[in-house]
Amino acid sequence: DIQMTQSPSSLSASVGDRVTITCRASQGISNSLAWYQQKPGKAPKLLLYAASRLESGVPSRFSGSGSGTDYTLTISSLQPEDFATYYCQQYYSTPGVTFGPGTKVDIK
């Protein structure tokens, strides 16, 4: 099974800050990586897929990059509605997809 790690596990930031979250896979996953945002009591929402492709309707302040085993999610200017938990998910090895443990972004 492919294991996913994320760092940091949590961070505090202010509105307008640039935020970067890192996701690492235990083996190469050829950009088969998605990022989700989850708010309390809600289902995860897709932000990016194929490591860097923005899902329709998602603001352009979200971007993704990476290759091989290492990937990043960047929020260029944090907005109040962005305070949430973010998960990466690999789909290189299916159908048993795996998720990172999550990164909680809260208000400084």
Place this chain on the structure above:
Amino acid sequence: QVQLVESGGGVVQPGGSLRLSCAASGFTFSSYGMHWVRQAPGKGLEWVAFIRYDGSNKYYADSVKGRFTISRDNSKNTLYLQMNSLRAEDTAVYYCAKGLGDGRGYWGQGTLVTVSS
């Protein structure tokens, strides 16, 4: 638009059974493999099970293998998860989801299962 609506959650005693349903609409259900994913209170996301578009193959996480059964009825556009021999550690919100295998995941709102005496 795509809609996934889970139901069937509730409180059950350890060792008990529960069947979850997921009603799908807004897409051709019979063309898509479907997943169940769970999230224990305050914890992360754990993949539970997958069924191919025609029900021909099913896959399970080791943590539920032999206890849970995923199935579907394409005539009713409905996905199921039969959960037997439930344990306290199965307490979670259970989500059905499409598209996780191609990175275009779409999730229902979830249904809470609580295993407690």
